Amino acid sequence: MLQIKDLTVEVNGKEILRDLTLNIESGEVHVLFGPNGCGKTTLLMTILGYPGYKVKKGCIIFKEIDITHLPTNERVKLGMGMSFQHPPEIRGVKLGDMVKITLGKEKREVDKEVIALARRLNISTDFLSRDVNLGFSGGEVKKSEILQILAQSPEFIMFDEPDSGVDIENIELIGKIISELLDRNKMPSKRDRAGLVITHSGSIMQHLKADRAHVMIDGQMACSGMPYEITKNIMKNGFEKCVESCKN
Numbered sequence: 096m097l098q099i100k101d102l103t104v105e106v107n108g109k110e111i112l113r114d115l116t117l118n119i120e121s122g123e124v125h126v127l128f129g130p131n132g133c134g135k136t137t138l139l140m141t142i143l144g145y146p147g148y149k150v151k152k153g154c155i156i157f158k159e160i161d162i163t164h165l166p167t168n169e170r171v172k173l174g175m176g177m178s179f180q181h182p183p184e185i186r187g188v189k190l191g192d193m194v195k196i197t198l199g200k201e202k203r204e205v206d207k208e209v210i211a212l213a214r215r216l217n218i219s220t221d222f223l224s225r226d227v228n229l230g231f232s233g234g235e236v237k238k239s240e241i242l243q244i245l246a247q248s249p250e251f252i253m254f255d256e257p258d259s260g261v262d263i264e265n266i267e268l269i270g271k272i273i274s275e276l277l278d279r280n281k282m283p284s285k286r287d288r289a290g291l292v293i294t295h296s297g298s299i300m301q302h303l304k305a306d307r308a309h310v311m312i313d314g315q316m317a318c319s320g321m322p323y324e325i326t327k328n329i330m331k332n333g334f335e336k337c338v339e340s341c342k343n
């Protein structure tokens with residue numbers, strides 16, 4: 096579904112990603128680990144085509160189409176979506192209206208559907224009448240992001256730290272919803288979607304049933320392997336030692 100080849104990316108004249116290669120097949124979920132500031136969010140923003148992330152070298156192929164220089168809206172139309180680490184506050188736009196527009200259905204059916212989606216995330220209806228992310232707590236911002244992704248239901252979904260700042264009970268809820276969104280409850284042969292999830296915590300991992308994990312260091316993929324082993328290795332030994340042992 097997604098092929099990234101030799102990708103080098105600059106932000107504000109500074110090289111952040113270097114010769115990065117990544118392949119995600121349809122039906123797969125990959126997890127991306129790495130220390131703060133190594134370039135994880137930069138990779139996701141570049142895949143989405145966010146302005147300011149300049150591809151200096153390499154290419155991004157999505158569903159066999161070269162999207163390296165396509166604008167974000169075209170990429171989204173092709174079927175990708177993202178739950179942001181730090182989404183913007185949008186004054187004057189109600190969360191419920193945002194979700195309705197994203198669902199893109201007839202007015203009569205849509206109100207019920209928005210409420211049903213919000214219920215799945217334990218989001219109260221008065222929350223839907225607030226401006227998107229304005230004054231939301233850390234955990235509420237994450238739920239608002241997941242709610243919008245649920246409505247959009249894209250084929251390829253990137254989650255940038257969906258669990259950060261989320262309490263234990265809600266991590267379980269968010270983990271289950273992400274797992275459903277990414278077809279994890281279906282048999283492998285019936286999975287059509289794919290995902291790339293950035294996380295710093297092990298607790299969401301048990302819900303993701305990821306296929307592969309990667310460790311990014313200084314804008315490069317330093318090692319890849321089985322999610323359970325990589326997670327255990329990082330928790331026990333830290334990023335650098337994990338990468339060292341990967342190479343040996």
Ligand SMILES: Nc1ncnc2c1ncn2[C@@H]1O[C@H](COP(=O)(O)OP(=O)(O)OP(=O)(O)O)[C@@H](O)[C@H]1O
Nearest residue numbers: 106107109111129130131132133134135136137138
């Ligand atoms: N607009 C910008 N101007 C200058 N430097 C930037 C800009 N955006 C990102 N960077 C730098 O690029 C590097 C990678 O940032 P990025 O947000 O991708 O890291 P990350 O791996 O997602 O970190 P975290 O785990 O803390 O979220 C950081 O050093 C950051 O300061």
Ligand SMILES: [Mg+2]
Nearest residue numbers: 135136137180
């Ligand atoms: Mg980040």
